[in-house]
Amino acid sequence: MILAMSGLKASTPENRGLYADRLIKLASRLEETRYESYALNYLNALLISRHVPENRKPVIRKLLDRCREWTSIYDGNSSEGWIGDLSGYVFAEDEIQCLEGSGGEIYTASEYSDFILRFEFKLWPGSNSGLGLRTPSSGNAAYVGMECQIIDNSSEKYANLNPYQFHGSIYGVQPALRGAQRPVGEWNFQEVRCQGRRVTVVLNGKTILDIDIDAVSENGTLDGKDHPGLKRTKGHIGFLGHDDPVAFRNLRVLDLTSN
Structure with a gap:
């Protein structure tokens, strides 16, 4: 997770959107399989990162809502x-x-x-x-x-x-x-x-x-x-x-x- 976020930080501004998309896809895959608690932590970190483009935040929030619905x-x-x-x-x-x-x-x-x-x-x-x-x-x-x-x-x-x-x-x-x-x-x-x-x-x-x-x-x-x-x-x-x-x-x- 730390390495992934470091890669996002080091990415050029024009590539940050694509990099964020890959991380969001990974978090989605974690939730879909069995690791919804890991996905929750992952998505929270992405949401507060200033390196994630704002236009990706709605997708992150939607995935967060789904992870929180697991009881x-x-x-x-x-x-x-x-x-x-x-x-x-x-x-x-x-x-x-x-x-x-x-x-x-x-x-x-x-x-x-x-x-x-x-x-x-x-x-x-x-x-x-x-x-x-x-x-x-x-x-x-x-x-x-x-x-x-x-x-x-x-x-x-x-x-x-x-x-x-x-x-x-x-x-x-x-x-x-x-x-x-x-x-x-x-x-x-x-x-x-x-x-x-x-x-x-x-x-x-x-x-x-x-x-x-x-x-x-x-x-x-x-x-x-x-x-x-x-x-x-x-x-x-x-x-x-x-x-x-x-x-x-x-x-x-x-x-x-x-x-």
């Missing part, structure tokens, strides 16, 4: 903002942990319609969990809402699962691509976008699911069951434990409803 949904040490079977999880040390032999379903107290969710998760051998999307706070989330699978794809005990049961899949509806999951014990980064009828899942930088909900369920679902939750346009985000250890951290949401 953490976990305070790092308590269950505040969460509802459900809270006793099955440990909320401490910047992580939410579902313990072995424990679990159950927990949900954000707030509901979301169109949003981007970013988080990290860590699996243990044979871990199985789920991510509830636009789900009510009761009932089987895979059917009354949507369940995006969180599971150890490498476990031998899951070798014969249906394709729609592997990680990142919308359970019973659409399988996700495999091959992007990191080894058990390492942290994975995942982004889930729900916007209108489209659901996109990016795992460790690779898009593993990108579907139109209506299109993939038009002729029935893959598991042959009724999924009324696919029609929902709003609901909670949740973690759907299955008595297996899983850890989550760095959870944040960008509400797209007004964008």
